[in-house]
Amino acid sequence: MMKIRDVSKHFTVKKGSSLSRTRQIVRAVQNVTLDWDLGDFVAIVGESGCGKSTLGRMLAGITPPTSGTITLDGEILGGARGGAQRKAFARMAQLIPQDPYAALNPVRRIKDLFYDPLSYHKMVPRGQIQERVEELLTMVGLNPANVMNKYPNQLSGGQRQRVVVARALTVDPKFLIADESVSMVDVSLRIGIMDNMKAISRQRQLGLMFITHDFRVARYIAQGGRIAVMYLGQIIEQGPTEEVLKQPMHPYTQALISAVPILEGREQRVSEVLPKSYELTGVVPHEGCPFEPRCPLATDICVKQAPELEADPVIAEHLVACHFSTPREMVRDLRVTSA
């Protein structure tokens, strides 16, 4: 089990010329608390700049948190064991990066991309490496004979994305963190890749976290799991996937769902929440709610006081951080009403 407690990540950004340099602190992730167990599917949803990728990198042990703790099976990440622990952690949690074009070394053949992690982590005896690579490629739905000896540029975007997934599996991780792992792939091929990731995670009882800006992707991957919505570094709503989609409570979640394109005729929008601004407004200007500057419901209290992430009185697992949270139906399924 991975326990994430009050984790924050702050970056210092230098601004101005060398004569008048000022430092600004960007709070990429702010006090995130989350339990993530084996077999648990979680989708993290938010716009660019909400801190979702930074959170993913911290959970994969790539970026150390500024404060807070991440414990894995009782051991704190970044603790006394140093390098050995990092290596052990890398074997437990693997990141599947977003861009399958950038993630694969263009001058190495597909099979060579697997040799380093397999031998560094001593996953299999030398003689069995080839066999293991074939197994991994088959697992992600590729025909090893067709791709093993090719270079990344000889594969399609969808095939590359599958190679990236297979490579994350080389070290037998327990937790997979997929960062926008289908956003660069044609819509028609996304379901196939997601089905494959879900099937692998189920068979091996992995914890799967999927970071995305697309609620359709979030729902599909985290079916029966959970969705957490992030805004400017904080989780502002969290709950069982179907609950969050059927009855979103935070105006930001409602605005995000309002922005998802739907197929009219199959689905119908029943209400819409529009943010006051279409652009993400950078740094929080006050101690209040981070969404206040864009929120159509905001009042004075939202400027003065930050809302806590609290449980819904009806569904305890559904948490929301808003002074004016109200459940609202956004989209209706027309296939049911017509049947």
Place this chain on the structure above:
Amino acid sequence: MSDVVQVSRLSIVFPSDQGPVKAVDNISFTVREGESIGIVGESGSGKSTVAFALFDSVPDPGEITGGEVTYEGGVKLFELSEEAKRRFYWSKASMVFQAAQNTLNPILRISQQIEDIADAHKMDKRAALARATELFDTMYIDSGRVLSAYPHELSGGMKQRVSIALALLLGPRLVVLDEPTTALDVISQAAVLRILDNVRRESAISFVFITHDISVIAHVVDRVIVMYGGKIVETGPVEKIVANPSHPYTRGLIASIPPLVGDLSETRALPGQPANLLNLPKGCAFADRCELKQQRCLTEMPQIRTIGPDAEAACHVL
């Protein structure tokens, strides 16, 4: 209603080491005045190549091997001189690209770029700036700030809105948008689509949207053209294509878009990989991925035919 552009029997080939790639193979369609159409397909379907052909700008080494693009008033695009084409673009037909950040000049203020367009088309600069300000107002762009800004000072969504405003500046009859929102966040995407929907409802401008995600454009188009392996496989009114698609490929595309609410069991992956244009089969290009394929599909290429009001499809099994 008159046709703004007519594409007839267009074929485009890219020579390669492994033989010619037929990116676009004998396709015909028209865009009527005030109509908005969507060209939908996967990577490699030829949809972007069609967009480039509408401007006779197919990237090298691509070559138009047959067919005609005829604009309103009998203007045959491929017969125009370079100078005539230059004047034609922007004023009669304009294009918005996927990555807006690459189309704005990074070292010029937005106002300067507007003046340059005016200059090239012998339009009064002040009139152009006034028109741009009007357009910006309808697109939630703060012209006071944006006109004097450099592109890097604007967000991706804002740059894309500016590109759309520039494409509309000279009052064109046709605007072609290639994946106009793919690089944007959901909320900016919704804003851009809302703006485009307003523009198309309030003007007689025709639009061609190119995309791999039909759900993105379903709300802003009247008619959809589905391409596969360089050919048109289905066309029809958007309501029909979404609710009742005919071609097995179109059905597969729709079924691969997960709904936001309700039953997910009908959501299915489209099996296999997009058609390989280097090695197209003798029969239907979609046959190897098709659930309904018959012997005939492997040997005989299906021709596009009328299947209903304003609807066509190329499939033996229908």
